[in-house]
């Protein structure tokens with residue numbers, strides 16, 4: 001299922017008052033939503049290797065989900081933590097850091113992303129994995145190594161030396177500017193952009209523009225998670241692949 005099947009209005013991000021210090025943990029039992037966020041998409045493959053128009057409409061049926069990938073997705077998703085009203089009121093923050101505390105989960109994550117990219121993007125050589133600051137730096141280099149590809153960072157403005165290209169953007173909770181070094185990608189190189197979450201799609205769209213400015217052949221975007229009710233993928237002009245989609249506030253014993 002793609003986000004194009006969902007209602008077009010984004011929700012208000014209001015949440016009932018909660019103890020901000022207490023994370024909510026994701027449950028594998030898929031509890032009913034208690035938030036104003038749209039419930040988790042179901043079924044999800046959250047991905048498509050369909051050709052995508054600049055408007056985001058999909059034109060082909062996704063291939064079958066490899067069972068191993070489906071299994072890994074359940075494991076990974078259930079390890080995420082949620083923080084209501086972080087970094088600002090109304091945002092339900094998805095915390096991916098637990099995936100890096102456990103070496104087993106870390107390995108599962110890199111394996112799942114490798115499967116996602118090789119199954120859905122291309123079986124041919126990928127030259128460059130582009131990761132977005134900062135959470136895209138946590139797994140982008142490992143994925144690049146496994147693919148035998150280069151890793152190139154997209155950084156917040158003012159962090160990279162030498163000539164750079166710059167793109168401004170709006171994201172789910174603010175505005176920012178991204179940069180890439182002008183010689184980071186050679187014209188015609190085959191590129192996949194990776195990040196942890198696509199929310200409004202502002203960050204990823206800016207990264208896509210930078211890759212194209214440098215002459216890269218942008219094959220796809222790959223994310224761990226898609227907040228599909230925000231319709232971020234509609235801003236992207238290359239196929240979008242994600243491990244899981246939707247957002248639902250987990251029930252927690254702390255509430």
Ligand SMILES: O=P(O)(O)OC[C@H]1O[C@H](OP(=O)(O)OP(=O)(O)O)[C@H](O)[C@@H]1O
Nearest residue numbers: 133134135171172198199200201202203
């Ligand atoms: O789809 P969007 O609405 O653009 O939001 C998604 C972006 O927001 C987060 O990054 P953030 O800017 O918070 O930076 P961080 O990774 O350094 O925490 C996330 O890691 C994505 O890059």
Ligand SMILES: Nc1ncnc2[nH]cnc12
Nearest residue numbers: 091092093094172197199
């Ligand atoms: N809800 C969210 N949780 C974590 N990272 C995000 N980036 C943008 N929106 C986010």
